[in-house]
Amino acid sequence: MAEAFAPAKVNLFLHVGGPGTDGYHPICSLMVFGDVGDRVSVRPGEGSVAVRGPFAAGLGRESDNLIVKAVRAFVVELGRPMEELAFTLDKHLPVSSGLGGGSSDAGAALRLIRDVFTPGFDDARLERVAASLGADGAACLWGRPVVAQGKGERLSPAPGLPELHAVLVNAGVPVSTPEVYRALDASGAFGDVTRPRMPDAFEDVHEVAAWLATQRNDLEAAAVAVAPDVGAVLATLRDEPEALIARVSGSGGTCFALCDDDIAAESLAERLEALAPAWWVKRCRLGGPWA
Template sequence: MIIIEVKSLKQKSYAKINLTLDITGILENGYHAICSIMHSVNLYDTITITQTTSKKIELTTNLPFLPNDKKNHAFRAAELFFEATGIKNEGILIEIEKQIPVSAGLAGGSSNAGTVLKILNQLFDTGLSIDELCQIGYRIGADVPYCIHGGTMLAEGIGERLSPLAPLPQIPIVLVKPNFGISTPESFRQWDQMPNHVHPNTSKIIKAIEEENIETIGALLCNTLELPTFEIIERNGLDNPIPDIKECMLHFDAYGALMSGSGPTIFGFFPSMDLANCAAEKLKAITNQVFVTTT
């Protein structure tokens, strides 16, 4: 009797938030140049990859509306990994247990892609460096290299140029995802049409991070895409819950509250887990996608 060893690996795929997001120009290829401080948070999907005899990539998730083919970043990551390593005729099953909200500004899809690359590198013992994995990930999306690294990073270029920053201490955080999604390209197009923009003071917030001054970090949170997102919400005839969400967080003594990425998720930093939980309970009247976790 032939015994076939089935290899399987599981990893967490973490969400990210943007403490700052600035647009610094338009590149020759039409992409927007950004400058953003990104940080991982302890909200994650769980990804399991199992080798199979199917000789193809298969993908399942707990959310039936998500694509299970190359339209899914995780599937595309597996395709590009096999292409880059020259591995052929291998079958894998990718199982994703989603907790990170979809179309939320939390880089859930990019994080899944980065995690798939890291798992496959380990599963097939290919020995690719982090930089080599990032080169593959960049072909999927500009956030993927950050998601491969994680932690606290200053992202520049279109998000692919990364500089490590001092890590934040563990801070209670509430994330609130309104009951709609926002298109990232549409947010950038709307920004282009607006005559005035807000810009974060990136150097000051980096100094506050180095000093672990949470009050100053909270006061300096800034996202140049927040007002364009408000315009998109209004144009689509939707109620805009973001000001009320931020006001509620501040009522419960949040150090600061901000929309992450192109939105619409709002996060707030809190002095204690008790205050975070109190705010979360109140915010559940706005949406059922409310998460209490830590940085």
């Protein structure tokens, strides 16, 4: 059996343009990855996905799982049948949470298939398969900080980042990405998706937070409209002294706060856990890749 880590994805900023003729919205986003996430393992087997872990019950039918779709897409790209594989997904990230969990799970599965069973399959082909799975697919394949543009498939290196200590908070309410995009379309509040000017590297977390304050998540208002609990989490984080900046990640469900250091993040996480025991609260480091 082989195993891979599937890290949480966090959009430090997310700019979203109006839909094109194909209905897809162009984006520009600085994506980083957390040292918290799911784990995916694989062995020769009967062609199945077994799910366990604290958020296993939130997943739908096995046939809808992005791991299954990733395997099918891999076989198509490979151009020949592949031996049957049995995957186990240890699900620790909330479902429909804006953390790219499904895409990251699929990315971990693709890396495992390639590395264990078809090591000659090159990176470019693997990236093409990952990009076909959705807007987060290409970035989540490797779990490295990147700037994603287009439909998420155009990746360029992120600026150099210091170690970022953060707290992730989810109120336990799944947020539908299609619903959020419909709310955005109804509002017409689209943004400029030109890559903003960035330094080659940020010196410290305060410089990161100050620069991020000049950017935005164009899905944030729509996410709060669709799921007011997200707004409650965001307002709470923005009132906390340890939060240098707080924002919604992706299309919502989860908010993040950047903190000075691990001690500040631990203090914030402990207070939030006492304040709202029903919330999912995780202290983490953001960057990547993580083993």
